[in-house]
Amino acid sequence: MLQAFFNGLSGLFSFSKGLDNVSNNVSNMNTPGFRGSDTFYRSVGGQDGRGLGSSVAGTEVRTKPGDPRQTGNQTDLAISGAGYFVLRDESKEVFYTRSGQFQIDSNGFLVDTVTQRRVAGIAPSGALIDINIRDQRSLPPKPTTRVEMVGTLARSGPTDTSHKISNVQVFDASGSAHSLTIDLEQLPNSSDSWSAKVTDSAGAMLGSGTIAFGLDGTPKAGFNSLSVTLNGQLISLEFGTPGSFNLASQVASGPSHTLGAKVVDGSAIAGLSSLAFDEKGIVQFTYSNGEKRTGSQLALADFPDETALIAAENSLYRAPDSMRPNYGRPADGPYGRIQGGYLELSNVDLSQEFGDILIIQRGYQASSRVMTVSNELLEQLYNGTRGG
Template sequence: MLQSFFTGLSGMLGFSKSLDTVSNNVANMNTPGYRGTSTFMRDVVGENGSGFGATVGDTATRTSSGDIKQTGNETDIAIVGEGLFVLQNESGDYFYTRAGQFIFNEENMLVDSTGDFFVMGLNEDSNLERIDISEQRILPPVATTNIDLKGALASTDDSHQITPIPIYDASGISHDLTLTLRNPTDSINLWTVEVTNNLGDILGDGEIRFNSDGSLLENFNQISITTSLSGSEQTINFNFGEPNTVTGARQSLSGASNLVTGTVDGNAPLGLTGVKFNEKGVMILQYSNGDTHDGSQIAVASFSNEQNLERSTGAMFTAKDDQTPTIRRPAEEGMGKIKGESIELSNVDLTQEFADILIIQRGYQASSQVMSVANELIEQLYNGTRG
């Protein structure tokens, strides 16, 4: 009968620990990337097969995904499907998480929201590396080398002028050019071209010719000039289009000339204006001129059994010595896709937690009642011996 006390007590202790687990789940219901846990009991059996109550057998991590919430923060990312983000601390230890609340620190490194862990990406050789945009904050200037033109030159016009044509030198300084085309009276399909700067100085000249159908004549579809800008020589090609085609410049028999510049390469120093991630985890860098460049790619890890991972700080896990992660790129070989400007919420289900609370409460009350009944029986036994 005394064993009933200890059996009831083991039940009360077990349910208390189960309540600790539930309370921790509820407390973290709004923690991004948090994965809830479940406590399982097992019976305690003596050598003769008799029962001696229960004890906490195992605490398992729930590996189901939480809901995805859009945040609007450009460096917040979530994994839709399989995988864990790979993080690294200053000591080089690796951690794994589903919480994708990332920011850039003062050193332009992508880190978790606490700033203590570096977010890892994969380089071209599929090796892990920290994501650093220090060299991509400002792109160096690029000198203009090619100017494409498109539109029509009317054979009935004597001349046509395009101005200004902004270009950049190797220092990123902008200059304006003027393109003047003249149609000699003694030639129907020939136009002379003259390039001048904003002071009217002639920088170069040439001529373009057309076939009778208005398409460009081969070897007369481009002119090049070489000039000195900001102390260095610079060659600029004026491309009127492919020969024997009318996809670029063309000559028309009537109407007005409407030849204009198309694509002009080169740029001044470009500042970074925004960052976003595509579904493959590639960082897309947006610059002040509207151009975009691909940056680092997020690394994701998978394990044969995520429940064997050990809990660490916050919503992070560490791998045991006998666990080897598989590192891949998002959206490849069964790995989940990346959803930008979003985070994954906790996978805690309040309905399940409240149901567990009721079960724990009833179990605790029943174990307590067992102790009360055992106490009454022992008291009756003692009272009987007094008589």
């Protein structure tokens, strides 16, 4: 009877710990990246084979992924498939998480919003690195080096033997913009040759020369480009390849000239407009001048046995000393793809939790009843002994 009492007591302890685990699952049902766990019980036996009740064998992490939810924040990331994000603190202690609730901190590092631990990227060598965008917040200015002249000049327009192209915006080495004007005048002694001069917005001459076309209307070799100097830098005005109609050309006659200028390169300082992560976890930068560049790549960790991970606070996990993680790149081999602008929700299923609560409640009631009956039998025994 005494053993029955203690067996019932062990059941109360075991079921109460199981209820603690269920309550933790339910309380984190809205925690991004949280993975619920299940409690497992074991029987306790003596050396003679007698049953000594039950105890909690431990808990096991549920590896089923949660549903993705769109947030609109491009630094929020979800993993579609296998893998965990890798977080490191200043002491290089490593944690793993499915919660991709990230942000860029004041120093340019990609960090976990809750813990401020740095999100690890992966170098070409396979080593873990920090992801920092500080040097990608802007692009340095680029001087204009080439302007393409596209369109036609009419050899014998009715009254139009000159052509002006205004407001050609170019950039110097400091990123400052300059508006150029290109004046073309048909030479009186040659209907296939044009004098060209380039001036800035103040009317200062930057360069001049002669542009000529062959009988077929294509630019003539040696007369198909013009170089001008702007604040010490050379800018080449290209009229096209001799024998080709790829850029400028001359026609026999026409109502007007259509020649225009296309600035090929050069830009001012360009600020970062947006960043996003592609499915391979590579940072994609878009700048105010429309230029796009790529940055670091996220690292993912995979484990031989996910259920052996040790749960920590803030939806983080540690790897036991006996298990080494494998690091890799998203969308490569067994590793999942990255969904930018999404968060993975908790994988807690309320239906399952409520079912577990009912089972725990019944077990707790039964264990309590066993203790009550054992106590009543012991009390009856004592009373009988006193009566004798």
